[in-house]
Amino acid sequence: MKAIKKSLTEEEYLYLDFSHQTKGCIFPLHTSVTLFLLSYCDCKIFKICLVVTKEVSQWTRLCELTIPLAIENFLRDSSDQPPTIPIEILQLEKKLSEPVRVHNDDKLRRQKLKQQKADGVGPPLTKGKAKSKVHTQETSEELDSSFESLELKVAFSKLTVQEEPATTNREPSHIRKAKASDLPPLEHVFAEGLYFTLADIVLLPCIHHFLVIISRKFSEKLVEFPLLASWYQRIQEVPRVKTAASKCGIQFLHLPKLLTTSTEQHPNLSEVPDVEEQSDPLFIGGPRPTMAKLMEKGIEVMFSPHPCPTWTLDWNVLPAAVSPKEGKMSSDRALRKQQQLNNLVYVVTNQAKPGDRIVDFCSGGGHVGIVLAHMLPSCQVTLIENKELSLIRAKKRSDELGLSNIWFIQANMEYFTGMFNIGVALHACGVATDMVIEHCIKTRASFVTCPCCYGFIQNTSKFNFPKSEQFKKTLSYKEHMILCRFADQTAVQLPPQRRLIGKQCMCLVDMDRARAAEECGYSVQVISMEPESCSPKNNMIVGVPI
Structure with missing residues (x-):
């Protein structure tokens, strides 16, 4: 890896130097490597960093896979006839029309209400105070015309470096007392909502090439995509x-301002399905009819006996x-975590x-992997986790x-392609458990998993539920979802009978x-x-290839 600077006026950039027999090649750095290196950079210009898109969601699939493929197919069509607009483009246009949801939603909506009232009864809020001081003339000039709404102020504040922390004042009484239903919705600034991300x-x-074709051949259709414009x-x-776009050969189009204010929409937009699959909220009745249906087919709640229920590590003599307890958690939670580890480690x-x-998939802070590496010095232990801080x-x-027998990989589990003998996962959320099991089956490795978040289980591009032929012949997807929904009702504060039903539903989902x-x-x-009592989610699925 090298850093190069062509002249005094040009910026440094990093590249990978690869020597081939015939000719040397220059490869750009992989995104994950670049972000890792930038995390060690003190230069404030690199404040403009990117949020990684979330994995295992229909939205991520739309951005990373289906839209690029749809645009590629769209560009291949050289016909002069009015084109069929890819449904993925319509889904994105529809997504941009939806209200934004962020963790501080209420606070921002009240600020927007205050701004609207100020704009209605007096001069607008002083823009100068809302703007952040930035360190480059280019950044300052580009942002000067951008602070037109509260959403834009919030969005671009994430892309600048503030000289001083912004002072926060309590909102006026009439703003604080406004009902949530009376607050204005937040509008999309970027694809994910308010913040600029990798999406x-x-x-x-993709969108650039789509708009280029539309503007050249079918410009009358541009007004159907005001939000995309x-x-x-x-x-x-x-x-x-x-x-950056110029260096990549992208010359931006100058779209008429009318496009960005158009109220016209594509005639089929209302019929376009949502990006995220919505689970059916109409669960009529409890899980008992579904459980009875399984019993009629000979499928009953059944746990295998624990091989050694009293076995425990001697935590007092371990380093x-x-x-x-070294993982920044309370003593009570640490005790329960030790009890969970006793089961997996045994x-x-x-x-x-040996060998x-x-x-350890979805390893988090390494509670499972570190114990295994310490207890099994003759084995190699690899931790897979996508959160850097963990x-x-x-x-x-x-x-x-x-420890010299432990490795760390920051990545999503599907990007791990190495061979291994045993896969473990403690409380992998929702379909992540299914991804771990699938990964192990492909490698013919044993697996020891402890599932979690059953309520998040749903059909994806990779998995359909129920999974087994036996359950498919008996239950519909909705009936399986009912089991998943009630499997999450095992919290200690719930009535004992409710928790028992939840435990039975957990077992049935895991039996599938x-x-x-x-x-x-x-x-x-x-x-x-x-x-x-070690955990409300205390099932363990153990598989060994025959």
């Missing part, structure tokens, strides 16, 4: 986007860094052989222990997972972890 970067070349114009106001240590490779905490604990793995040549057990 905008991924979408930009507004987004396209707004992207150009982000500092350095124009410069402090092995304990979850199963894994009884399966592992085995063990992968891996930093895990590596710090690992360094304290002096187990049956599906058995159909792939595995011996699978659904075990209840001990003690039961």
